[in-house]
Amino acid sequence: MAVASLTVDGIAKAFGETRAVGELSLDASPGEVIGLLGPNGAGKTTAIRVLTTIYPPDTGCFAVDGIPYTRPSAIRQRIGVLPESAGYPLNQSGEEFVQYFARLFGQSRKSARETARTLLTEVGLAERAASPISTYSRGMRQRLGVARALVNRPRVLFLDEPTLGLDPAGQRQILALISEVATERGATVILSTHFLDEVEEVCSRVIILNRGAVIAEGPVTDIKRRAAPRTARVRIPEEMHESALAALRRAPGIAGTHAINGARGLMSATLEGDASGKAGNAAVRALLEVGIPILSFEVEGGKLSDAFLALTGEAGE
């Protein structure tokens, strides 16, 4: 069994009366990408700042690669961080910048130069390595930030909103890089983001925070199943409304059904189970067996975004 590269046990952080993070716990294994989700002000950045030793936790404890949080300097040797709003010295070149940080991690001048060249090649900035950072686009700066965060071959990589403000191509590049870091380097990646599609794409697990509290945690599929049941939106001839409702209620895997906005011929059926489609098939079969023609059949929900909205909406009420 792989040793956890990050162990968090009930950390909490408050600023005055405001709880920023409360009782966050998790175990992360090498190569795992964990999504940290939540609306603005949910506590994602504070959680990352606690785990990266910027803020000490008020309660709870954590360890990176077995190193307890009371040894921040040793922890910093093992983590890489791309902060939410990372600034860059615009007059330096990308290579100088990465080299400088490699030196801060104790590398010799020669080794730092090699590290910088290797990493800039990996993030696709080799050709612009000698250009001043002031000439870099936002996407290039983010990739540079990822390169900088990798100078010490971190066991855990914290990325706070790495794709914010990037165009789709830039987002794709960063996501590919994240997957590569996890699979090829075996690093644990903690990815804080607003973009739920990204999480579905690269994360194996998610933690959803709202107002400092963990409101859901688990594999992406579990969260989707738990919090966002899929529904089928069915249109049938108006005169067959009652018989269609009755047929759907009898079908296996249908948790409930009702007319949408009281309209005849338009109804919604809640599908039980995961995204395998069995309940949807059963609904279609049930209608056809009693001779009801289906004018349209759309399956909705079951996305992480639906789960996210359901969870954060509930928590907010």
Next chain:
Amino acid sequence: MTTLTPEDVRREPASQLAAGVGGGLLVIAGQELRDIWLSARGPAIVIGTSLLLSLLTYLAASNEELNIIDQRDTVNLVSQIAMALAVGVSLLFTADCLSGERERETLESMLVTPVPRRQIALGKYMAAVSMWPVLLLVAVPYIWVLREGEGVFADAMLGALVVGTLLVIGFASLGLLVSIFSGSNRLSLAVAFFIFVLLLAPTQLPLGGWFGDAITQINPMTAGSTFLHRVIVKEHGWGEDLDLLIAPAVWAIVVTAAAFIATGRLRLQGSFGR
């Protein structure tokens, strides 16, 4: 879930902290020195100082009608201008060094490196005070040209070196202290510059009576300035006015000690002015 108990938690060994001593400090100081001296900032200040001292020296040395002060006074003036510029520039550099990083959002990336926070601050401090020896060197040829009488050059150079070093150390530490706690760069620069002007202004005022004497003795700028004036212009021996070095020395020691202690409290956000 692997639960960590308090027994698992060990204090960070001193050896771990000591491992980075020197390394990170020198890397940061080196980078900051490059930023100052290989960018426009450092050379521009040196050129500006040279131009100012050249003008002053030219007027003093070549035009007797325009020259209303004698050459000993001019030597004193050149020394004091070089010193005041170095103090002001070092102060502004250190006042900017951490609050500026906060504002440019580059501090967080530094704080997550294994370099201890004290070394981050001290590395920047070391680079900022590098302005002083350079400006003193710039002043050397001017003082040499203007020297008149035996021992003036040595007295002026040594006096400026001692007084300037104490003042630069103290004021640069003040800038660092303000920068550590300031959340805003503008506020940090304003506070540091205000204190500088407040202490510099009495050097330009005719101070007399017991109050004037007290200000002269207590204010490190007036004390240092008066010391230089007496040694260079009045030709006093060094031993005669050593009491005037107490204020600059105390200022340097106290403010530097306070700044050194505060460097351990460097945080991502400043304590005021956010």
